[in-house]
Amino acid sequence: MNQDSRLQQLDALQPKTFKLDSRSIEPGDAFVCRQGLTVDSHEFAQAAVAAGATLVIANRPLELEVPCIVTAGFADTLALLNGYLEYPGDHLTQIGVTGTNGKTTVAFGLYQLLDDITPSCYTGTLGSLYRQLLTPTVNTTPDALTLLERFGTLRRLGLTHHVMEVSSHALAQDRVDHVAFDCAIFTNITEDHLDFHGNRDNYIQAKLRLLDKLKPEGRAVVNLDDPCATMVLDRCRHRGPALTHSRANPEADLYAEVIHCDLQGSEFWLHHLGAKYRCTLPLPFEFNIDNALAMLAAGLILGHSLQPLLTKLTALAPVPGRSHSIALSNNRQVVVDYAHNRASLATLIAQARNSSYGQIHTLLGVTGDRLADAEEIGETVLALSDHSYFTADNPLGVSLTTLLDTMDPRRLSHQIEDRAQAIHTALNKMAPGDLLLLCGKGEERHQYHSADKLAATPYPGDAEVVKLWQEVVI
Missing domain, CATH: 3.40.1190.10 (Mur-like, catalytic domain)
Structure with a gap:
């Protein structure tokens, strides 16, 4: 079947939308298969049809109860859909x-x-x-x-x-x-x-x-x-x-x-x-x-x-979770930021030092996919901060104990697995004029404890945790 014939078939079927994940299929959708590095989604074509897919686009022939358009590969599929959607x-x-x-x-x-x-x-x-x-x-x-x-x-x-x-x-x-x-x-x-x-x-x-x-x-x-x-x-x-x-x-x-x-x-x-x-x-x-x-x-x-x-x-609105400053009593400040790698943390802490008269408190975790960088990140924060708090940040199936021990094997920081509790601890330890940097999550309102990003655990967000602490303290 050539490209024109495939386009004609798409025009005739008029799928509601095109999706790569069989778990998100709704009736009337088209399921698009792809051979990935670790997963071949052709294996889920039948599940997509069972969920209501009325069309499957694959890179090899499949025996299904619905029409199956076969392309040479995923790049060919994209070219087909780009043409169908009129670029x-x-x-x-x-x-x-x-x-x-x-x-x-x-x-x-x-x-x-x-x-x-x-x-x-x-x-x-x-x-x-x-x-x-x-x-x-x-x-x-x-x-x-x-x-x-x-x-x-x-x-x-x-x-x-x-x-x-x-x-x-x-x-x-x-x-x-x-x-x-x-x-x-x-x-x-x-x-x-x-x-x-x-x-x-x-x-x-x-x-x-x-x-x-x-x-x-x-x-x-x-x-x-x-x-x-x-x-x-x-x-x-x-x-x-x-x-x-x-x-x-x-x-x-x-x-x-x-x-x-x-x-x-x-x-x-x-x-x-x-x-x-x-x-x-x-x-x-x-x-x-x-x-x-x-x-x-x-x-x-x-x-x-x-x-x-x-x-x-001059009227630019702040980016949620990026350099978001929160004023506390006694001239204390909190900054919520997404800094999560060594370079961004080093820059943030150094520039915060130039903007603060008190001590620098830094709180962060390392995501499970950054375990190899955890020691270097931990060393950077410990060297540049007056007080360090290491906690959870999307472990992605990696043991929190492993992540925290890798960040700080000498236990020079406060290690608290629950992020909200860690933030409360840091806030309670701040002296007048101090600055607390809450790093890594930014505006995120979830925690990925497992490797499945469709199974997120709700988290109120760093700024909200600070707000709730303020309400209790006041």
């Missing part, structure tokens, strides 16, 4: 944001700047957000099929711009191969997810693949303060000139000269094309100035004037 992603201005740290803040903040100008959407760690409706997602970057479906929805709603966090996993697993980006933003590249990528070079190469997804006229945003900036610029030299930003290099296209920075926000002089602008950013820490510069650079690449973008920047 919905091509109707959107696509902005991809990648980097070890800062993806969520940049993508969510840029979404805000753009949505004030033209109807836009954000996709990332926080979920999918458009028209004030936030829908949670399992992965930072959804699978390719989910993205196709979402693009179709966004097109029908009349949205014009889509800002998406693009993880290294997504790039290595070809989740965005069918997306042509107008702008690619690189926040920074240190190292992360070495359990998946194997080594730092593989991780970096996965990140750089985003440049290969740019449209011919697409352009990149590059942070010159990142040690990997040279590699990024070299990779995109045959495309339109990258727009660069920096807090250290006045030769950057956008150069920030910091005036003041504390837990309430920052002020800086922005230098661009020979002009100088005084800017106010309602986000704490200097690394958020880097994030703001990336947003502004992307806005310029997309054809917007700088001054309106700067005006919108």
